[in-house]
Structures are given as structure tokens and as C-alpha cells.
Amino acid sequence: MENIYRPIKAKVENIIQETPNIKTFVLRPEEPMRFAAGQFMQVTYPGIGEAPFTPSSSMYQTETLEFSIMKAGQVTSLLHEQLKVGEYVGLRGPLGKGYEIDKWHGKEVFVVGGGVGLAPLRALLLALFHNINNYKKLYIRFGGRSPQDLSYKEQLKTWEKKDKIDMVVSVDRGDEKWKGKVGIVTTILEGSGIDPKNAVAIVCGPPIMMKFVTLKLVDLGFADNTIYLSMEKNMSCGVGKCFHCNVGPHLACKDGPVFTWDKVKVIPDPF
Numbered sequence: 001m002e003n004i005y006r007p008i009k010a011k012v013e014n015i016i017q018e019t020p021n022i023k024t025f026v027l028r029p030e031e032p033m034r035f036a037a038g039q040f041m042q043v044t045y046p047g048i049g050e051a052p053f054t055p056s057s058s059m060y061q062t063e064t065l066e067f068s069i070m071k072a073g074q075v076t077s078l079l080h081e082q083l084k085v086g087e088y089v090g091l092r093g094p095l096g097k098g099y100e101i102d103k104w105h106g107k108e109v110f111v112v113g114g115g116v117g118l119a120p121l122r123a124l125l126l127a128l129f130h131n132i133n134n135y136k137k138l139y140i141r142f143g144g145r146s147p148q149d150l151s152y153k154e155q156l157k158t159w160e161k162k163d164k165i166d167m168v169v170s171v172d173r174g175d176e177k178w179k180g181k182v183g184i185v186t187t188i189l190e191g192s193g194i195d196p197k198n199a200v201a202i203v204c205g206p207p208i209m210m211k212f213v214t215l216k217l218v219d220l221g222f223a224d225n226t227i228y229l230s231m232e233k234n235m236s237c238g239v240g241k242c243f244h245c246n247v248g249p250h251l252a253c254k255d256g257p258v259f260t261w262d263k264v265k266v267i268p269d270p271f
């Protein structure tokens with residue numbers, strides 16, 4: 001019988017400092033590990049602990065996986081401070097459900113993110129770019145606290161030039177070099193020309209951002225079941241046994257971590 005708790009060994013091939021508090025860890029698992037954009041894995045730091053993260057790399061890149069991890073508490077701080085290239089971690093997964101990208105064919109896709117929320121969204125965007133002709137147009141709206149706090153700076157520049165992409169990046173506070181927009185991410189959602197009747201919106205970021213972006217999207221005319229939200233709840237087992245990650249009647253680890261707003265809005269204080 002398959003052991004759902006068995007981690008697969010993965011070697012750290014590279015560590016990229018994305019922002020002052022986010023690092024991307026490039027991992028090479030000893031066995032092939034496939035995932036769908038939006039699914040997550042439990043990353044074990046031997047002797048320290050385990051925490052859930054969503055791969056930020058393309059699901060079509062199968063030999064190495066990338067995880068962009070923000071320093072938040074015990075496990076993430078030690079991953080940042082102690083884990084070195086050449087060492088090993090464990091990977092358990094893929095867990096949860098991926099984004100329903102096949103359901104979005106022919107539609108406009110509005111992707112809104114902030115902070116470390118750009119990690120799962122990078123995996124999503126790379127999957128959408130892979131078959132870009134399946135989608136009518138892609139709108140990307142990313143926010144960060146400052147230019148230094150934006151992950152994937154070089155990639156953002158190349159995405160912006162792609163066909164069928166309309167991208168706006170904003171920061172709460174600019175600096176002398178910043179030429180883009182200044183303002184919180186909700187200020188760059190209007191005026192895109194998107195038709196919410198033939199569109200889906202995907203949101204991932206800090207809880208407060210998710211809340212106000214969702215309210216804005218509803219205001220712009222997006223139907224509740226077309227707004228996809230990443231509910232990154234405190235999680236333990238990752239496989240639907242411990243019930244630590246309940247989102248109302250649902251479990252983020254099994255039924256999510258992505259839920260549409262119609263499922264989440266009925267729960268008191270969902271973010």
C-alpha cells in the first residue's frame with residue numbers, strides 16, 4: 001500500500017534570493033514528481049519540521065521543482081538561514097487540487113497577486129503561457145510593498161513583452177528608479193477593458209489583500225463562481241486526516257487550496 005506520509009528526497013540545486021524575505025529553492029527530487037499548477041507539497045527539513053508550499057515553477061518542468069518561500073516562522077526561518085546547496089529536504093505530494101485551467105479555454109484570465117502569492121501564480125502563468133492560444137487574453141496585476149519586495153523581477157520584464165499579455169505592476173512605495181505605478185494592488189484593477197462576463201479572476205496574496213481584491217472584483221462584475229482564491233490555511237497532515245485546515249465545511253488540503261468565492265463567502269471571516 002502506498003504510504004501517503006513518505007517524503008521523497010530532493011537535493012537543493014540552487015537558492016535564489018528573490019526579495020529580502022523570499023528565497024526560491026531549486027530542488028531535484030530523486031524520483032520524478034509531477035504536479036498541476038495550484039497543487040502544493042509538504043516540504044520536510046529533516047530534524048526541523050515540515051510546512052506546505054506551492055511549487056512556483058512550471059508543471060511542464062519535471063526534473064527540478066522550485067519553491068519560493070517567505071520567512072514567516074520557525075521552519076521557514078531555518079530554511080532561509082541554514083539550508084545550503086547540496087543538502088537534502090523531503091517532498092510529500094502533490095497534494096490538493098490544481099487550478100481548473102481547462103475550464104478557462106476561450107476566456108480572459110485576470111491574475112491578481114501580491115507578496116509571496118506570486119509563487120503559485122508563477123506556476124499558473126507558466127502553465128497558461130504553455131498553451132496561450134487556449135485563452136483569449138491574460139491580464140496580470142501584481143503588487144508589492146516596494147520594488148525590492150517584488151519576486152521574479154527579470155521574468156516580469158520578459159512576460160510583459162509577450163503576446164496576449166496585459167501586465168501592470170504596482171508598489172505601495174516607489175524609489176528613485178521605479179517607473180511603474182505606485183499604489184496598493186486594488187488601485188490597478190479598474191480600466192483594464194476586461195469583460196467580466198467572459199472571464200475568470202485568480203487571486204493569491206496576503207489575507208487582507210485577498211479580501212479587498214475580491215470585493216473589488218465583485219464590484220467590477222465578476223460572478224462569485226469565477227473568482228478563484230488561494231486559501232493558505234494553517235495546515236498539518238496535508239491529506240485530509242487532521243482537520244486543521246478547514247474552510248467552513250471544506251478542507252483546504254483536500255478540497256482546495258483554491259476555492260471559488262461562492263464557496264468561501266458563506267463562511268464567517270473567511271480570510
Ligand SMILES: Cc1cc2nc3c(=O)[nH]c(=O)nc-3n(C[C@H](O)[C@H](O)[C@H](O)COP(=O)(O)OP(=O)(O)OC[C@H]3O[C@@H](n4cnc5c(N)ncnc54)[C@H](O)[C@@H]3O)c2cc1C
Pocket residue numbers: 040049051052053054055067068069070071072073074075076077116119120231232233234235257
Ligand atoms: C497550501 C499552502 C501553500 C503555501 N504555499 C506557500 C508558498 O508557496 N510560499 C510561502 O512562502 N508560503 C506558502 N504557504 C505558507 C507557509 O506554509 C507558511 O508560511 C509556513 O507553514 C510557516 O511555517 P513556519 O514554521 O515558518 O511558521 P510557524 O512558526 O509555524 O508560524 C509563524 C506564524 O505564521 C502563522 N502561519 C503558519 N502557517 C500559516 C499559514 N499557512 N497561513 C497563515 N499563517 C500561517 C502561524 O500561525 C504563526 O503566526 C503555503 C501554505 C499553504 C497552506
